[in-house]
Amino acid sequence: MDRxxxxxxxxxxxxxxxxxxxxxxxxxxxQAATLIATGAVxxxxxxQKASFRAEDGNEVVVELPDASTRTVAGEDIPLSIxxxxxxxLVVDKPAGMVVHPAPGNWTGTLVNALKGRGQSLAxxxxxxxxxxxxxxDKDTSGLIVVxxxxxxxxxxxxxxxxxxxARRYAVLSWxxxxxDMLSVDRPxxxxxxxxxxxxxxxxxxxxxxxxxxxxxxxxxxxxxxxxHSGRTHQIRVHLASIGHPVVGDDTYGGGGAxxxxxxPPKRHFLHAAWLVFKHPVTGELLDFRSKLPEDLxxxxxxxxxxxxxxxxPDPLEYLGFYRVDG
Numbered sequence: 001m002d003r004x005x006x007x008x009x010x011x012x013x014x015x016x017x018x019x020x021x022x023x024x025x026x027x028x029x030x031q032a033a034t035l036i037a038t039g040a041v042x043x044x045x046x047x048q049k050a051s052f053r054a055e056d057g058n059e060v061v062v063e064l065p066d067a068s069t070r071t072v073a074g075e076d077i078p079l080s081i082x083x084x085x086x087x088x089l090v091v092d093k094p095a096g097m098v099v100h101p102a103p104g105n106w107t108g109t110l111v112n113a114l115k116g117r118g119q120s121l122a123x124x125x126x127x128x129x130x131x132x133x134x135x136x137d138k139d140t141s142g143l144i145v146v147x148x149x150x151x152x153x154x155x156x157x158x159x160x161x162x163x164x165x166a167r168r169y170a171v172l173s174w175x176x177x178x179x180d181m182l183s184v185d186r187p188x189x190x191x192x193x194x195x196x197x198x199x200x201x202x203x204x205x206x207x208x209x210x211x212x213x214x215x216x217x218x219x220x221x222x223x224x225x226x227x228h229s230g231r232t233h234q235i236r237v238h239l240a241s242i243g244h245p246v247v248g249d250d251t252y253g254g255g256g257a258x259x260x261x262x263x264p265p266k267r268h269f270l271h272a273a274w275l276v277f278k279h280p281v282t283g284e285l286l287d288f289r290s291k292l293p294e295d296l297x298x299x300x301x302x303x304x305x306x307x308x309x310x311x312x313p314d315p316l317e318y319l320g321f322y323r324v325d326g
Contacts, residue, residue: 003064009054017043018050021062023205026129035062072101072127074115077108082288087152087281088145092290095141095267101128114146121146122153133157134167134230142169142272143290147280155280160230166276169225169235170292170316171211172269172303173244174257176221180213184238188231197251198233200241207231209238214319217303220247220261224321235270246270247299262302264295271296273316292316 007024015023021041022032033050035041040063043054054060080092091110098105101112111130114121121131131146133156145165147153159165189204191197208228215222221244225235236252239245245254247261248268263269275288291314292300301309312318 005062005064007060009056009058009060015054016050017041017048017052017054017060019205020054021060024060025062025064026132035064040065072111072115072130073107074118075107075112076116077113079110079113079117082143082290083286087149087279088147088156090143090145090275090286090288093136093141093144093272095139095293095295098138099135099144100132110144110146120148122148122150134160136272137233137236137270139266139268140169140270140272141290141293141296143275143288144272145275145277152280156277159277159280163228164277166274167227167230167272168274168321169227170269170271170273170296170321171223171225171235171239172247172261172296172300173211173221173223173239174247174254175219175244176216177211177213177223177242177244182211182213182242184209184211184242186238186241188234188237198231198237200237205229205231207234207238209235211239214321215304217305220257220303222300222304222319236268247303262299267295269296269299274322289322 005025009020018029018032018036021027021035022029036050039047042061043052043058081089082092083090093110098109099111101109111128114131123130131148131153133145133147133153136142136144145156147156156165185208186200187202187204188198188207189201191199206229210226210228212224213221214224227234236246236249240252245252246268247254248258248263249255254268261269271290271292273290276286278285297315300315309315309318316322
């Protein structure tokens with residue numbers, strides 16, 4: 001496996017070298033800093049400090065260390081595949097499934113399941129993240145795209161960076177947002193007091209989410225969230241920061257609403273329902289939609305008290321989720 005990664009700084013991606021390497025290779029900042037300190041990162045052929053400010057046009061070359069002896073085993077885990085060709089596949093991930101192996105979750109993940117199908121996956125930064133273009137939280141359900149070839153991985157990653165991949169999430173938030181359309185533009189970083197949480201931080205990475213209210217219920221709003229960036233826990237952190245956490249989100253203050261909204265344990269109301277992008281090779285426009293899982297559908301009926309939703313096969317369509325606006 002080729003452990004060399006090359007990329008050119010472009011499109012306003014200039015940043016501190018450690019932040020840039022972490023972002024482009026999907027590593028933690030400390031992992032990136034270690035690579036820089038050990039001479040594994042060169043900028044235009046020269047070693048630089050982690051604080052070096054990379055500029056547009058710089059070429060960055062990273063020599064990744066040999067992979068650990070731990071291999072990611074393929075497992076026979078059923079998956080809901082909504083699209084597949086020679087370049088990529090789109091999976092409708094269930095809540096409760098971790099996307100990639102990591103300490104505490106070496107088995108039962110989406111990557112284990114994909115490898116269990118016996119198919120090729122783009123190499124990615126590490127074997128544990130092979131093929132992953134983006135991620136979903138463990139307890140978030142819905143659509144996720146996986147690259148089968150390196151060229152698809154590069155093209156899709158660039159498309160996400162340039163905001164050419166439309167990712168729309170269905171969210172039930174506690175309380176009522178101030179307006180029918182609300183944009184939250186606040187940087188996000190790891191919470192210094194709890195490594196499992198993220199937090200709003202001035203020194204964090206830029207993050208913006210647009211929220212469109214589709215329905216206002218007695219104690220909650222059904223929102224469509226538009227991602228302009230892809231930070232960890234972004235939607236959950238942004239909603240919590242304005243006092244309207246995701247219903248059922250124990251981590252960010254919405255867990256108390258779970259029973260009231262009829263949600264099962266360890267489940268929050270966040271679903272990646274709509275994914276639109278151009279095929280990285282053919283250029284064909286691809287449009288994928290995922291209906292609410294039954295647990296979220298029942299919760300929406302409970303929250304809305306709308307009899308019409310009970311009979312409708314797709315409550316999101318009924319409530320205008322797939323309108324092309326915003």
